[in-house]
Amino acid sequence: MTTTLAAGRRRGRPALRNIAVGWSFLLPNFAGFAILTLIPVVLLFYYAFTEWNVFGGSTWSGLANFRQMWDDTSFWTALRNTFYYTAFHIPLTLTVSLGLALLLNRKLRGVAFFRTVAFFPYITSIVAIAQIWNMLFSPSYGPVNQLLRAIGVANPPGWTTSADWSMPAVIVVGTWREMGYYMLLFLAGLQTIPAQLHEAAKVDGANAWQRFRAVTLPGLRPTTFFITVMLTIGSFKVFDLILVMTDGGPGQSTLVLSQYIYQKGFEENQFGYASALSIVLFAICFLVTIVQFLVNKSRDS
């Protein structure tokens, strides 16, 4: 009652009331975000310049953490591996999920079933995925190598137990896991392309490849851009899959940045150094995304 009366008196400023209502809806969500994400992230930037073993206070150490990083061969290994994973994971996932989407975008008997099948890996527990793929890749008894031997490969790779093949193995599993999700996004994108455009192109005598180049790809531009950004950030942050599948091994052959951060922070209690490493990872994600936005913008105009 009082609210309506008060509102009636302040009829001149409905905008303010709208803002207040809007804020009150946002507040619970924002409070959670601020406490659990924003404040820790801001603090992270402080801890990166300190030495802190989690007990008691941290001591200011200036740029020492970043100087240490410069000479830290493991950091460079982790960085190199992260780029290795990203460089192959992004184009592979993009191609496979687009291919799947094109295949499953037709009026096919049982198409819903196949879409579900492709999406399934994405909702399966990552630990189960890692266990099963590890068994499949098992060097002596795994089905993958048995198949390779059957078709005449004399010395099949050791996959997750070989320093040269562990990263490809992880990339294959990462792609297989995520292709379903991005396929779904591509499917949604494909359905926004007007059918008339395809028909018009057909009338003009364009073959399937030409239609794909001239109609489908341009029509998918916004979707592709979104997917590329998501994939990039996801690839740089890859953590759980590698932790449960190879734990960074053998040796350091699959050690990636986020796992190195975890190791330094939670296993060796160097929280200052781990924070500094996190900032580097953040900066990389940030820079790459900015570049992608700029490229997209210049293509738009």
Next chain:
Amino acid sequence: MKRSTAAATALLLALAGCSGGDSGDDSGPVTLTLAGWSLATTPEFQTLADGFRAVNPDVTIELKEYDATNYDTQMIADLAAGKAPDIYVQKNLKNFYTYQNGKQLLDVSDVAGKLGSGVGGLSAYQVDGKTYAIPYRQDSWVLYYNKALFSEAGVAAPDGSWTWDDYATAAEDLTGKLKASGSKALGAYQHVWQSTAQGFALAQTAGADLTSGDFGYLKPYYERSLDLQNAGAQVKFGDATTNSLTYQAQFGKQQAAMMVMGTWYMATLRSQQEKGDADKFEWGIAPAPQLTEATTGKSATPVTFADPTGLGINPKIAEGEVEAAKQFLAYAAGADGAKALAGIGITPADSAAVTETFFQLSGVPTDELSKFTFATHDTKPENPVSKYTAPLQNILNDMHSAVLSGSKPVDAAIAEAQDRAKNEVLSK
């Protein structure tokens, strides 16, 4: 105005009452909290709590459960947040430095001073002449062997005189003869942990020092493992990791005739055989194989390794409860605690004193060699306490997987680990 004064007085009184209750005194009942992990399958904490209650009815001990694999991570978080229990366990020595240097352990030198000399592992918790935790159990790595498979193959069982070369010969011999008799079992199983190679190498090699950054002492141990893998006498490291093999199944289901493992496995194997989770067969323990003959034979003391498990006191404990907590530590490490632990198959810190109690348990081998092994050992720490231990062990763990998976030759891997140790750890 009057009302608020009254309220303030009441508040002050309440606060005074609270702090009065907190400080307590020796005569009143005290409740202590104790950290433990996997309480359903790890009865030792409840056993100690009940045993202590029986002698000190005024003190109640409440258990607080932690996750076994993430114990240290969770404990460090709780200590930092001020929510950790009054007494907490040092699961191994890898993180002892973190706790001690972080001032998260109370000085318990007075408890240590009153303990008997038979308590193993105490010196590991001493820094600058002060003791910061009291060991209550001290496992040791030994050689488990399957008597049935040895007699099936017709190979002479371990007799306490083995060096690692004897072990390797026996493993290959067993593998060949078991295969000939139609058994699928291999001669040996080496679990995937870095300690199965590095723990022995560090303990048994004269002059080996983890913090020296010189890891040449690891070489013979890795070469022997690789030889055994290539000869087919033990499962390859890569097959064990990719198929997540468990050591309990490998030995308990008779997939391997021999296995080096810590004495904690005796309690597990015994109960798994009773419940049917493991095959029923006769087994025994023998001293871990030695690097040289100097420490073999029953007249010598075999050298092996394992970290003690200790109890420390959280400095945030209420002042009036410190005395009770120290009494609990003394009980757990003393003769009564040792007897209670031996009764459930646990190896207490004072293992020689309870050999008889331990071997009265059903399902435990009773031969002379097993008893000798249980009571006689020079057990060195797996993680010698230092600022550098945790990061160095992580580097050596990378090296372990690189070598045993065949990704890197031994020499190159050792050289790389030494470089990393120098640049990333020891230079700081």
